[in-house]
Amino acid sequence: MRTLNLAWTWRSYFTAAVNCGRDYSPCSAAWTVLPRRAYCVEATLRQQMEDLTERERRGLGLSGPPGAGKSSFIEVFGKMLTGKGHRVSVLAVDPSSCTSGGSLMGDKTRMMELSRDMNAFIRPSPSSGTLGGVTRTTNEAIVLCEGAGYDIVLVETVGVGQSEFAVADMVDMFVLLIPPAGGDELQGIKRGIIEMADAVVVTKADSELLVPARRVQAEYTSALKLLRKRSRVWNPRVMRLSSRTGDGVSQLWETMQAFREAGLASGQLQERRRQQQTVWMWSLIRDSALHLFQEHPAVRAALPQLQGSVSAGDLTPGLAADLLLKAFTSSQ
Numbered sequence: 256m257r258t259l260n261l262a263w264t265w266r267s268y269f270t271a272a273v274n275c276g277r278d279y280s281p282c283s284a285a286w287t288v289l290p291r292r293a294y295c296v297e298a299t300l301r302q303q304m305e306d307l308t309e310r311e312r313r314g315l316g317l318s319g320p321p322g323a324g325k326s327s328f329i330e331v332f333g334k335m336l337t338g339k340g341h342r343v344s345v346l347a348v349d350p351s352s353c354t355s356g357g358s359l360m361g362d363k364t365r366m367m368e369l370s371r372d373m374n375a376f377i378r379p380s381p382s383s384g385t386l387g388g389v390t391r392t393t394n395e396a397i398v399l400c401e402g403a404g405y406d407i408v409l410v411e412t413v414g415v416g417q418s419e420f421a422v423a424d425m426v427d428m429f430v431l432l433i434p435p436a437g438g439d440e441l442q443g444i445k446r447g448i449i450e451m452a453d454a455v456v457v458t459k460a461d462s463e464l465l466v467p468a469r470r471v472q473a474e475y476t477s478a479l480k481l482l483r484k485r486s487r488v489w490n491p492r493v494m495r496l497s498s499r500t501g502d503g504v505s506q507l508w509e510t511m512q513a514f515r516e517a518g519l520a521s522g523q524l525q526e527r528r529r530q531q532q533t534v535w536m537w538s539l540i541r542d543s544a545l546h547l548f549q550e551h552p553a554v555r556a557a558l559p560q561l562q563g564s565v566s567a568g569d570l571t572p573g574l575a576a577d578l579l580l581k582a583f584t585s586s587q
Contacts, residue, residue: 313515314397316422318412318448319432324458325411326365327498328432333366335504336407337374344405345369345377346396348412376405394425394535423451424534427524428514430454433475435467449475450482453491453514456507460495468495488521489514553582 319325326347333343345366369375378396393410400408412422423429431452449455455475460468475493484490492510496503518524548554561578564570 313407313511314401314410314426314428315407315511316410316412316426316429317432318422318429319458320434323432323434324498325432328456328458328496328504329409329411330366330369331498331501331504332508333369333375333409334372335508337369337372341374341407342405343369343372343375344400344403344408345375346393346400346408346410347377347379376400376403393422397425421538424531424538427518427527428453428511430456430511432456432458433471434458435460435464435471449478450485453485453489454507454510455479455491455493456503457493457495459497459499460503461497461500471495486518486523488517488523548579548583551583551586553586554579557582 317325317329329345329347333345336343347366366377370377397408397410408426410422410426429451431448431454433455435457457468457471457475472493472495479491479493494503494507494510496507498504515524518527557579561570561575565572565575
């Protein structure tokens with residue numbers, strides 16, 4: 256009976272969230288219980304999403320190295336979108352400390368104007384040790400925001416590398432933000448994430464950084480010609496903008512709209528979303544399987560001794576893993 260009551264509490268949170276309008280409290284409360292992943296949560300979200308068409312939904316992933324100006328860009332970009340009548344949700348991830356586990360959660364502080372906008376919802380969250388800050392509930396959080404009436408969802412990830420583009424499997428368009436004058440850009444950023452980008456944006460293109468920004472733009476334009484195209488109807492574009500002056504922001508929005516229209520016209524956007532659901536299903540299966548393995552009584556009983564033997568050098572990690580897997584499977 257207790258579980259049933261808790262499930263209905265979750266259902267009430269999510270039902271209120273997707274009908275909250277300009278009241279942020281239900282949406283925030285639903286976010287709080289989201290990691291608990293009750294079945295009724297997903298069922299309620301999907302039911303509320305039935306009236307939201309593909310054309311009305313926009314998910315944009317943003318990634319870039321620290322100091323690329325992601326928060327400054329989101330501030331200016333979000334204000335422009337709300338000025339055009341859109342409702343914007345920002346899922347900003349801050350890196351967690353490997354030592355203390357804490358997170359500064361400063362993104363909302365840097366978005367003062369946007370955080371006061373009644374048509375914007377900003378939710379900073381810690382990466383909690385997850386590469387890129389994309390956790391198992393990020394996809395559900397996107398669906399929650401879309402169901403709550405936010406037609407544009409911006410997902411900001413942490414850092415740049417081979418493991419940080421998981422967000423590309425959750426959004427319609429993936430944008431890579433890079434700063435000028437950051438050294439050897441083409442070597443400093445992994446090739447994998449460049450291949451995943453639908454647009455590359457050189458930030459801080461103003462004042463004394465304008466010339467370096469033009470150079471970096473030319474370098475990436477040439478580099479993208481050598482990489483395999485991710486889309487059959489879209490060539491990734493390299494642009495530059497300045498969050499301080501606003502130059503290039505409206506042009507980037509026009510590029511995003513052109514990308515979306517091309518995807519809708521060709522059916523590739525719908526195909527991408529279907530593929531993303533399959534990818535995320537297997538991601539959740541892997542997470543759940545690992546959790547079941549770690550919580551299994553036989554594994555928990557054998558783990559301390561095997562882990563100590565590995566630490567002491569008496570046992571190889573591979574053999575210890577095999578023994579744990581055997582303990583897990585033999586007791587099923």
